[in-house]
Amino acid sequence: MGDLKETSKELKDLIQKMDDLPILPNIISKVMKIIDNPYSNADHLTELISMDQSLTVKTLKLANSAYYGFPREIVTVTEAVVVLGFLTVRNLILTSTLYNIFVNESQEEREFDRRKFWKHSVATAICARLLVSATAPGQKEEEEAFTLGILHDVGKVFMDTNYHSQFFEVMRESKKNKNEPAYAIERRILNTDHAEIGSMIIDKWNLPENFVEPIKFHHTPGLASDKYMTNVLHVADIISKFSAITYDASEINARLDREAMGTLKLQEENLRTVVQNLEYEMSNADLFLNS
Amino acid sequence: MDNKEEELLKRINSMESSLKEKMEYCRMLEEINSGLRKYLNEMTGVYRLLEAMNTVKSLEKIYDLLVDILGSTIELDACAIFLYDENGRDCRAVKEVDPEKLVKYKQIFNVDRAMYEWVFKKKHIAIVPKGTEGRDDPGLAFFQSKSFAIVPLFVNEKKVGYVDILINKPANTITQQELSLLTILLNQTTVVIENLRMYEQEKETVNKLRQIDEMKSDIMITTSHELRTPLTILKGSSKIIQIKMKEDMWNDDDKKLYAELIHNVNTQAEILEEITNTLLAATKFENGTLTLNKKVVNIKQMIESVIKKYTYKTKNVNLKFTYTDPNITAYVDDEEMKKVVRNILSNAFKYSEENGDVYIDLSADAKTFVVSVKDSGPGIPAEEKEKIFDKFYRMDRALTRRTGGMGFGLYLSKIITVQHGGTIWVESQVGRGATFYFRIPKEEGFGG
Numbered sequence: 001m002g003d004l005k006e007t008s009k010e011l012k013d014l015i016q017k018m019d020d021l022p023i024l025p026n027i028i029s030k031v032m033k034i035i036d037n038p039y040s041n042a043d044h045l046t047e048l049i050s051m052d053q054s055l056t057v058k059t060l061k062l063a064n065s066a067y068y069g070f071p072r073e074i075v076t077v078t079e080a081v082v083v084l085g086f087l088t089v090r091n092l093i094l095t096s097t098l099y100n101i102f103v104n105e106s107q108e109e110r111e112f113d114r115r116k117f118w119k120h121s122v123a124t125a126i127c128a129r130l131l132v133s134a135t136a137p138g139q140k141e142e143e144e145a146f147t148l149g150i151l152h153d154v155g156k157v158f159m160d161t162n163y164h165s166q167f168f169e170v171m172r173e174s175k176k177n178k179n180e181p182a183y184a185i186e187r188r189i190l191n192t193d194h195a196e197i198g199s200m201i202i203d204k205w206n207l208p209e210n211f212v213e214p215i216k217f218h219h220t221p222g223l224a225s226d227k228y229m230t231n232v233l234h235v236a237d238i239i240s241k242f243s244a245i246t247y248d249a250s251e252i253n254a255r256l257d258r259e260a261m262g263t264l265k266l267q268e269e270n271l272r273t274v275v276q277n278l279e280y281e282m283s284n285a286d287l288f289l290n291s
Numbered sequence: 292m293d294n295k296e297e298e299l300l301k302r303i304n305s306m307e308s309s310l311k312e313k314m315e316y317c318r319m320l321e322e323i324n325s326g327l328r329k330y331l332n333e334m335t336g337v338y339r340l341l342e343a344m345n346t347v348k349s350l351e352k353i354y355d356l357l358v359d360i361l362g363s364t365i366e367l368d369a370c371a372i373f374l375y376d377e378n379g380r381d382c383r384a385v386k387e388v389d390p391e392k393l394v395k396y397k398q399i400f401n402v403d404r405a406m407y408e409w410v411f412k413k414k415h416i417a418i419v420p421k422g423t424e425g426r427d428d429p430g431l432a433f434f435q436s437k438s439f440a441i442v443p444l445f446v447n448e449k450k451v452g453y454v455d456i457l458i459n460k461p462a463n464t465i466t467q468q469e470l471s472l473l474t475i476l477l478n479q480t481t482v483v484i485e486n487l488r489m490y491e492q493e494k495e496t497v498n499k500l501r502q503i504d505e506m507k508s509d510i511m512i513t514t515s516h517e518l519r520t521p522l523t524i525l526k527g528s529s530k531i532i533q534i535k536m537k538e539d540m541w542n543d544d545d546k547k548l549y550a551e552l553i554h555n556v557n558t559q560a561e562i563l564e565e566i567t568n569t570l571l572a573a574t575k576f577e578n579g580t581l582t583l584n585k586k587v588v589n590i591k592q593m594i595e596s597v598i599k600k601y602t603y604k605t606k607n608v609n610l611k612f613t614y615t616d617p618n619i620t621a622y623v624d625d626e627e628m629k630k631v632v633r634n635i636l637s638n639a640f641k642y643s644e645e646n647g648d649v650y651i652d653l654s655a656d657a658k659t660f661v662v663s664v665k666d667s668g669p670g671i672p673a674e675e676k677e678k679i680f681d682k683f684y685r686m687d688r689a690l691t692r693r694t695g696g697m698g699f700g701l702y703l704s705k706i707i708t709v710q711h712g713g714t715i716w717v718e719s720q721v722g723r724g725a726t727f728y729f730r731i732p733k734e735e736g737f738g739g
Contacts, residue, residue: 038468040328046463069412071405074420078463082418083437086467137448139415 006055024205027052028097032207035090042081058096059089065287081176087143094287095122095150102157110162115289117153122288123240124233125149126281130274131232135264148214148233149240154201155194155215160188168188183219195219216224221260231260239275243282249275294481298614329560333472336360340476344483353487354386357480364476365469366459368437369393374444374452374484377492380501382452389457394456400439407441411450413476416460416474418444437461442473444481451481517566521559568630569703576706583624583710589620590628590653590660597632600650607645610636614653619660621733627707628731629717635664642668642725659713660733665726671719680705680715 030048034040041141049056061078068088074080081089102121103114104265114267128145132138159167170189174182185195203209210226214233217224224230235256242252249272253261256271266274343356361367369389375382384390400419410417438458444451454477458465532552535545575581591614598612611727632651639649642644647667654661671679680701701715708715711731719725 035467037468038471041466042463069409071403071409079420082462082465085415085422087468137414145440242537 008121025097029206031090031093036088042078045081046077053059061091062092062130062287085139091143091146111171119289121150121153122241122285123282124152124236127240127278128236130277131236134270134274145232148211149236152215152218152233153194158197159194227263231263234260243278320386333364336364341477350487353483358388364472369457372698393455393457395519402706410441410443414443414445416440436461442477446481446485447628467481488605521562522554524559528555572703572706581710585622585624587620588623588625589622591617593628593703594632597629608640608643609648612651621660623711631704631707631729634704639664639666642666658732659730661728661730663726667724670721670723671725672721
């Protein structure tokens with residue numbers, strides 16, 4: 001493994017080579033393509049998913065989970081699509097696929113706790129959806145926010161897998177030095193951070209272009225041009241971090257970026273609802289956490 | 292095979308493949324063309340709706356248009372639009388297309404309350420899945436050539452209603468575009484419907500305000516007009532007294548004149564007092580601060596005391612008082628009850644002919660007593676009977692000019708009766724006099 005403390009350009013070249021990057025299963029990009037075509041129907045999606053038996057089973061398991069709370073059993077992928085919607089099913093597929101890459105495929109015990117990491121990603125996803133629902137509701141936007149939440153720290157997985165010793169140093173440093181944010185330590189040690197790497201992975205995986213900015217700037221939302229989604233992701237990330245410790249809204253509120261909160265037009269009482277709902281939805285999200 | 296033949300075969304092959312290629316292009320073009328046509332059709336639907344948003348001012352027309360557009364953009368078989376009332380409680384169908392079929396399929400797809408609750412919670416369109424029961428029933432396959440969609444209608448966070456739609460194609464072939472088109476069309480329509488409803492409500496409010504405004508002007512005009520007569524008499528009478536006092540004339544004629552003038556002053560002051568009291572009572576009644584000072588009252592004695600006060604004014608009318616029982620008592624406000632009797636009596640006197648008869652009668656049953664006053668006046672036309680108890684109402688007849696006085700009396704009587712839990716009404720035929728009745732519960736809690 002090379003030393004990453006080189007110029008940023010070299011780093012990018014490295015990533016372009018894609019050798020170290022986890023490969024996104026072909027099926028995901030096909031799913032993305034189908035979802036992108038407005039004239040696709042449930043049959044098209046079902047045909048694709050049913051080629052992968054385990055994915056079918058996982059998708060249905062998630063569709064029937066308490067999180068979606070549908071009053072009847074959803075028995076086929078077609079039903080999942082027409083009931084929950086195309087974008088929700090896309091998220092189900094993405095979630096179970098990424099779970100495999102992020103959690104299941106990490107062979108040995110590592111310092112970087114993949115389960116904890118996954119729980120944070122799911123919490124951020126749920127929280128991002130709740131934030132959109134509280135500030136600018138719409139199914140499409142809510143599902144997009146969910147996807148971003150699942151993906152936002154993908155760069156960390158890359159670092160852990162490919163630059164393990166440096167990433168370990170970052171974590172050790174971060175534990176000692178509470179005042180310096182982890183992404184700044186990453187920059188110091190690796191000359192890049194997980195947000196930047198994450199955005200490049202999104203690009204490489206051919207995921208929708210509008211995912212790049214929110215992921216790249218989720219720690220520095222002021223730099224983004226797509227302010228709304230970036231702010232959503234930024235706030236969701238922080239809320240889910242603190243909600244691992246507390247669901248007390250006023251305590252969480254005190255730690256949030258005023259500017260991001262202001263742009264989202266989020267009052268403390270909206271925040272209280274979001275935090276309460278997050279607590280409730282996390283209790284229903286077992287299947288997401290162990291899919 | 293010689294070279295020529297080989298050449299020819301080559302050419303044929305190449306032509307064939309080129310033809311195949313062209314046919315493939317044609318097929319693709321056809322596909323694009325039909326896609327574009329479909330898209331154009333859908334956009335036309337959206338455009339028509341947007342256009343109607345600015346021009347159509349009738350809810351019915353919007354519902355018709357929506358159904359029309361749905362019919363031309365998705366394969367609509369049946370549908371029903373349900374809207375909640377302003378309180379968000381009652382939900383009723385405002386537009387239906389083939390409702391019987393819809394009900395039938397609702398049963399087949401087993402669309403239950405839980406489905407609707409889920410759709411409202413998720414706030415987006417859902418197509419009802421087949422359900423596990425009878426999944427392998429070949430007979431059911433026929434029904435599944437259709438699909439049943441539920442679309443919740445929201446404006447901002449407010450639940451406005453929902454739409455049941457039966458689509459003439461199986462759920463698995465409905466495209467994303469069709470689903471989002473349905474959502475867009477229905478969302479836009481919901482906004483239009485809400486705006487129109489608000490517009491209607493505003494119109495109603497404006498009308499009410501206008502009525503109140505008109506009533507206020509009426510009150511102003513009537514009050515100032517009615518106050519002027521007693522005030523003029525008061526002013527005139529007191530002026531004469533003033534002049535006479537200066538002249539210091541005290542002969543017998545003057546004494547008679549003084550008596551008359553003082554009587555005028557008294558009477559007019561009483562009228563003024565009555566007007567003011569009625570206005571005050573009406574205001575108290577309307578803002579709910581009118582209170583009664585109840586005690587046990589002998590009704591016969593109460594009526595007699597009113598009559599006594601009136602007799603000196605009633606030279607021209609023969610008043611007869613009858614009762615079934617002299618000991619009828621009731622738990623009422625004595626002073627307020629007297630006002631009712633006085634008002635009805637004075638009304639009877641006003642409208643009775645010279646030397647006419649006025650009958651006052653008291654009767655009772657176990658729970659209530661009834662007082663009736665019959666006059667020999669011109670009577671009241673049927674269409675006026677309800678209105679005469681309204682505030683400031685007075686029949687627009689030449690007679691009123693003769694009798695004067697405001698329409699306050701009957702309105703005040705109604706207020707007092709209602710406040711006692713009783714009722715007041717009139718029976719009359721034009722030309723045959725009128726009989727006013729009021730019925731009051733003898734004890735608290737008994738309706739009249």
